[in-house]
Amino acid sequence: MKFRNTFNTLFFLLVLFGFGIVNLAFFQSGSVSSLEQRNLVRRPAFSLDRFISGEFPREFDDYFSDHFAFRTLMAKAGAYLMEFKGLPDKNEATILQQGGDNTSQNLKPGNGTGAAANTGQAVQYLIFKDRAYTLFKYSEPSAERYADALNRFKSAVDPEIRVYSLLAPTSADFIEEEKYRELSYSQKAAFDHINESLNPEIKPIDAYGMLARHIDEELYFRTDHHWTALGAYYAYVKLMDALGEEPVPLNSYLKGEIKEFLGSAYKATLSFRLRAHPDTIIYYEPAEKYTYTRYSTAGKEIEGGAVDPEYAKASGGLYSVFLGGDFPWGEIQTEHKNGRKILVVKDSYANALIPFLIPHFENIYYIDPRFFSGSLTGFVKEHDISEVLFLNNSTVARSQGIAELINKRM
Known part of the structure; x- marks a missing residue:
């Protein structure tokens, strides 16, 4: 012994x-x-x-x-x-549960979001054929909390300021196989509930309906949870319709591409099926003159283009071609002296859409509440904002994190 x-x-x-x-x-x-x-x-x-x-x-x-x-x-x-886990027919589809997606960055205790930040942040990815889908789990309290945050904002600003809400669906609602679509709660139903709960003076933008009409096109990446620039463009078209503006034709932009993009879903799952089918990012550079300045968390000013392939580095993520990535806030100044100034309160889905706004506004501002530490209402007043667009994806209907941050930054 x-x-x-x-x-x-x-x-x-x-x-x-x-x-x-x-x-x-x-x-x-x-x-x-x-x-x-x-x-x-x-x-x-x-x-x-x-x-x-x-x-x-x-x-x-x-x-x-x-x-x-x-x-x-x-x-x-x-x-x-991990490829062996999930559904019985492993050759057809696999479900993998991982951490949060890009949208939930900075939603954690210690930044003012409290316990609500941890609600619903776990993500389930469905790997079907060569594509990943972020499965959606609905939380009615989260949806109502988000609507309440927007209502509080509308009540806190000048009544003359026009407020819009654009909810961006993820690709899970558009899976071709119905049996896999049924693994998620309907994002359309969740969006309808949020829109019904909004102050009547807040105008909802039906991006969902526009995307559904073009779903046979490449609106979403295979390896990433974001929509593509084309998906963002169709949402922009619907927004312009609500604003009474004529959208700029897509062929007016300088088109470029970035190959071998492996996005957030691949990073979370390291799926061999996704790695074997990387995405190509198609981007559209604005032809008009403008200046774009973004501000880091340390307050450093960084100038550049609103769309620039030089931003697309493997270390920071190739999706950074749009706006350079996620920053607390940024400003685009155009040559249009029409007095229209819009603020986009957003998550990363807005990054691909904001450059399309350049032909329509004198100034375009954005605030990402995950990183911004100032006052939203104070910002609106200081910069003489005329219109505010809240643009977030369906995460707001499964987690209270974004709503809590908007309330905190009010």
């Missing part, structure tokens, strides 16, 4: 130290994961205060997890095994 205990102890120490030596020898020192197309966590700075508070150990744990020896190999193996 004594010999066995000694042997077990020595074996345990051998495995422990051997594993440590192997990890040190093959520790990944890169800054970008080409497999997941994202930045890896950087080594945290050490200080005694941060060590005592526990902040440094937590950050170092994240750093270690991102740079673990053979991490990429094990991630690939794990993704392969």
Whole structure:
């Protein structure tokens, strides 16, 4: 018995130290994961205060997890095994449950959203053929909370300011196989409930109906939860109809493409089926003259184009071709001296739509409440806003996070 205990102890120490030596020898020192197309966590700075508070150990744990020896190999193996989970007919469809999507960034305790931020943030991806769909789970309290937030905003600003609500559906409502569509709650029904709960002076924009009429076109990415620029364009057409404006024809824009795009659904699932069928991002550059300035969380001014393929880096995500990615707020100044100034309170779905607004407004502002820390109503007053568009995807009808942030930033 004594010999066995000694042997077990020595074996345990051998495995422990051997594993440590192997990890040190093959520790990944890169800054970008080409497999997941994202930045890896950087080594945290050490200080005694941060060590005592526990902040440094937590950050170092994240750093270690991102740079673990053979991490990429094990991630690939794990993704392969995950392909065996899900529906009985694994050759046809698979359901994978992962973390939050791009829309839920920054919705966590500590930024003012409280427990509501954690409601409904888990995401289920359906991998069907060569495409991923984000399954939708409806939360009536979340939907009503979002409508209430918009109503509170409308009551808090000048009555002359026109307020619009555009709810963007994800692709799950448009799956070709009905049996897989039925895995999600109807986003149309959720949107109808939100719209019915809005102040009558807030005008809903039926982007859903417009997209449904063009669903045979490439309105959504296969490997990402966003709509494409074409999907955003059709929503823009519907918005212009509500505003009494003539939309600019799509062929008036300079068209470009970015190949080998693996988006948020691939990053979350590392599905081999998605990796074998990467997307091509089609973008449309505005022909008109304008200036675009976005502001970082540190308040730094960054100038550039509203649509620019130079933004599309693997580390930051190729979808950043639109607006450069997600920032607290930004401003586009055009040469149209018509006095019309619009504010878009948005999530990342709006990034592909906002550039289409350039021909119609003198100034276009956007605020992303996930990162913005100022006052929405104060911003409207300071910049003499004439119109406000709330543009968010169906996440607002499954999670209270965005509604809580709008209320907090009121």
